[in-house]
Amino acid sequence: MTSRFTELVVDCHDPERLAAFWCAVLDFQVIDRGEGKVEIGSWEPTVEEVRARQMPPTLVFIQVPEGKTAKNRIHLDVSPIDRTTEDEAARLLALGATKVDVGQGPGRSWVVMADPEGNEFDVVRTLAPASAGHSRRRPDPHRGR
Template identity: 80%
Template sequence: MTSRFTELVVDCHDPEGLADFWCRVLDFKVIDRGEGKVEIGSWVPTVEEVRARQMPPTLLFLQVPEGKTVRKNRLHLDVSPVDRSTQDEVTRLLGLGATTADVGQDPDASWVVMADPEGNEFCVLRTLAPQE
């Protein structure tokens, strides 16, 4: 048996707030919460399902006292809109509290670098919406 990628942990100051932001971005639901932590996902993992096959990982927001200490994350999420254009998704995410970010990307890049409300960078890639 191999290991499974089951969750990605994001250190943050406000787990509830960041979980709410990412739930709205990804259409995820809160699946667990405790003191200083909130886990969100598209499904509620069970040991049996995880053992049977690789399933989408959850996101776990964990409260930590320190802030972000580097300019650019070494690990980040990429999202692809499925029902609108990339630019329309960027506009939606700005309305949810994201900001655009400059990490030295090519100004002609096909993706848009953004940051969540705590400054964690992520990219909005090409749309996966059906082309008419």
């Protein structure tokens, strides 16, 4: 038997605020709450479902006292499903994200952003139908990062 990737844990100061932001970004919902912890996902995981097949991981926000001090060693990539990368970046700015420079250089086809607590993530290629005039070619968002 192998392991399954079930959760991605994010240390933060305000789990409720970060969970609300990421629920709006990903169209997830809160699936569990505890003291200093909020878990969100696109599905309610059960042991049986996880054992049966690989399922999308949930995000768990855990309250910690220390702040973020350096560039993330791991980050999320998100792909818009119904708009361009640029339009999605604008939507995320309105939700509270910021654009950041982590040394990616100019002219990239993805946008590096940070959530309200400064955790970097990338908005990469759109998954909108090609008939809508969007490129489906996947650039390497990690080259030059």
